[in-house]
Amino acid sequence: MSNALNSIFKARSVAIVGASKDPSKRGNQAIRKLRADGYEGRIFPINPKETEILGIGAYPSILAVRERIDVVLICTPARTLPSILEQCGQKNVPGAVILAAGFSEIGAEGEAIAQATLEAARKNNVRVIGPNTNGVFNLQNKMNMVGVQDVEPGNIGICSQSGNMMLAFVTEAKRRGGVGFSSYVGVGNQLDVTLAEYLEYFGEDNDTKASVFYVEGFQDGRAFLDTCRHVTQKKPVVVYKSGRTEAGQVAASSHTGSLASSFDLTRHLLRQAGATVVEQSDKILSIAEGLSKLTVPKGGRVAILADGGGHATITVDALVDAGVELAELSTGTVAKLNNVLPTAASCVNPVDVAGGTDDDPSVSAQCAEIILADDNVDILMIIGMYGGFAERFNPALLDNEIETSQRLAELPEKYGKPLIVQSVYNTVRPKPIEVLKEAGVPVFVWPEPAVRCISELIDYARARTRNALSPLIVPDGPTEQGKAILSGVIGEGRDAFYEHEAKDLLVQYGVSVPPQMLATCEADLKQVPVDLGNGPMAMKIVSQDILHKSDAGGVRLKISGEDELRSAYKDILANARGHDPEADLRGVLVAPMADSGVEVIIGVVHDAMFGPVMMFGLGGIFVEVLKDVSFRALPMSRADAESMIDDIQSSKILEGVRGALPVDKTALVDLMMKISQLALAHPEIREIDLNPVILRHDGYAVVDARMILNSKGQ
Incomplete structure (x- = not known):
């Protein structure tokens, strides 16, 4: 647990910078609320113009206080913060709660003040809550620096990016009875302390049995996931993520990229980490209550x-x-x-x-x-x-x-x-x-909320067991041949693999790939029966400039015989040139037609907030229409991969329908884990797109593979 956060929430002494005799000012309201609630710690009003406020001796500065100060509530304007934090450092104050607004949200001037404030905080070892926060409270400590009235004490911790959401929880709890709160923090701009650190605090706090997070945006989503995976082994974490309709941050250069919209991805990743994700705001408190008590x-x-x-x-x-x-x-x-x-x-x-x-x-x-x-x-x-x-x-x-x-x-x-x-x-x-x-x-008026609570409790129990028993699998590192293939792509200044290169890289990580041959001229086609057999063939254009081959007329299927091979070869090249006259055409890839089965997509994308993320769903040409996909953060466990399969709505298709045999799920999970290893071993690859992968009862076939590098291969 952060010692600074522990000192803030369980403070035995509070200094109010900007303390005031004006009842309308926060510097007055905070003192009145602390005294009204019976706060047993020391209160130090700071105001150079006053000698006493509300009957308590006032001090001209933090440095004038001779006793220890655990937390400073700063009620003065943004421009005063660097100098105040300097005093906090000289006084060894571990934490400050900053109410002031007027930072990056107002433009360059505010951004400069924010940077100066952060530098002062770091230089002086002062952890900052806010700025632009409405405060914190700890009801066990009788420390309410928010000022909200009639808060029911209890065992639910709240961390919110909205003060109004906290008010909604408090009001609902008072109406219902039997549910209350341990601590609350309004995170404000998260200039310093992050959501992951608040989660760690609630995870270690004995007075908190479950925590609620109202989140509008993560600054470090991966840190939150990692902390959540740890905390949920001990107690539930309930998350409501607003902004469900935001467009994803990843450029739609592949199916995987276009489908990785922020909310769906975030929801799946939070559940993977063991969090309970609530999608209706009026259900947040009832679910948190149930999970905290049951x-x-x-x-x-x-x-x-x-x-x-x-x-x-x-x-x-x-x-x-x-x-x-x-x-x-x-x-x-x-x-x-x-x-x-x-x-x-x-x-x-x-x-x-x-x-x-x-x-x-x-x-x-x-x-x-x-x-x-x-x-x-x-x-x-x-x-x-x-x-x-x-x-x-x-x-x-x-x-x-x-x-x-x-x-x-x-x-x-x-x-x-x-x-x-x-x-x-x-x-x-x-x-x-x-x-x-x-x-x-817990007691409910209607059956449906009670059932929702039970359902989430069961999911939480299963996630906790899954994460406890199934370890994350991290690769040893890239293979030498894998590094050579990647170096070849980077050396040519390309940001995309050719399909045969992508498949060659898959082979280096144990993925079974059908035989293939790159034909760079018609004469090469004579070798097809020798190398690939006499069965029907699939032929596809090879070009770094044409990612969506079907759209360019660059695919021909079920081609047999030398005459058909030659004709298809010519047509594919002609269509590609017609689609993009400037495209760099490297030839035509020829491979045996895959046996029929269930088409799925497996992809990896490097999300700006959460890092490498795998996607799985039904594949083929309709994947972006159906959008029946699931996501998991990498590294992942085998149990994560198995749950990924169960998460898609059409998972029953994989069990076999209309007489079809069920697909080989063990082989599918093996494939997903190998793709995970490849992606983690080569962080230079921004996107991996295997679509379709054809699943059968006796294995799989990777029909198409696409890989895209980060800019300049970094």
Whole structure:
């Protein structure tokens, strides 16, 4: 953990630079809020024009304070920052929170101030939160330097690039009850401290059980991914990434480049690192609440205990839609439930008590314990009107229901399994519901949000296990022959490989590539039957100036016999010259036609924010229309590659349809890992595009390969 961040969030002393007697100023509001909340640390108002503020002795400068200062809240204009940070350095202050705006967002003048501020911070070993932040709070430390009122304390940490989003969370938490926050930081311009560092802090903070990140943009996405992969082994990380419609930063010089749009890529990479990615802002807090409270399940089988058919049916539908498995109760469990419930009850999953709890709510706890004791059950959902029996049927049931809630709240720890409740009475907050919430059991009004929470919990558990058990695979380095092939391309001043060169490089990393022959004149075609056989051939133009060969009429398929080979050769060259008269034509590549199968695309792109990223999806000519693709950051594990395959919507096609045999997924994963090794061994290659790769039940065929270098091969 960053010692500076720990000093800031758990500060035992706070200096307010720009402290004021004016109640409308942040330098006044901060002091008032700290005192109102009972902050137990020292407060040092800094104002050279005042001797006291709000009854506290004021100081003319930071240097005038003789005691230790853990954090400085700076409420003065941007131009004052370098000199203030210089004083912080002389005083050995570890951190500063800067409220001022007016930096790079206002142009060159602001950029100059920002640079001077950063240089002063680095020179004086002061970590800076902001600038342009609305502050930080730590409710365990009773330190609220944001000024927001009535914040519920709890175990969720918030890191946000929007102050309004923090206000939305705080307001929603107050309305719902039972959910609160440990710490908050508004990151502002991220001049110094990055999102990855805040994530590391929350990961180490014992008061934080889950963290929420509202992100508009990453400054160092790879650092965040690496930190997230580590932190999510200990606790959940919930991320909402805004700006889903932004165009990708990668130039669309290949299919892979054009499909690597920022949000889709970011979403997949965050999930790979174990984060829970939420795409609807009104679901952020409810999911974070559930993940912060629920026991991480060992599996994903869900049982339902309901007191009515309607909500049970809705819940089952939602679970099925989410791809969540319904538990099959053991015969012993069914027998025990039959002994407890009336004859009209349904004792298979979902369990419908059929009025068996109406006059005795404690039966809910009996049934819940029976179900949670079943080895076939990983998660239990209680559905319906629990918490409202006293209000619905008989006020005399209230004490019974409160005691039942206390019993229910003990079950997750006893059995090591999560319990989640959906109750129509949640909004009116009856005492039995409040008892559950206070004990850490999440309660929802509607089934769908509860199911979404369960689904994300299961995904989190699986990602944590996957990342723990399947290590990232990093290459030893480039092969000598691979370096020679690359040097040849760079030596000719090209930024793109010819297809045969790309395939030759693939071979160096263990990729199986069909035989091929470069024909530079018609006479070369006589060698085709000798080198490649007598079967039908595929012929393609070879030119660094023509990347999309089909569009230029530079491809001919199913060519047989010397006459057809010659005719196709002439046509391909003529079409290429017609497409681009200035194109440098190096010949025609001839290879045997690949057997039929499922066409997929495998690509690698160097993203400006996240570094090397692999893409996988259905391939062929419609790949950019269907856009059914998945992404993973490199290096990746075999488990990452396997999950990549499952992530595409059309993954069932790979299982075999209409009598077709399933593709060889083991060979596919092997291929993906080899491409990963190649890409990591040769960072000079900006884009790799294998499209199509034809998958069969007994292997694969790389039909086309395209590789593009970084500028000047760097």
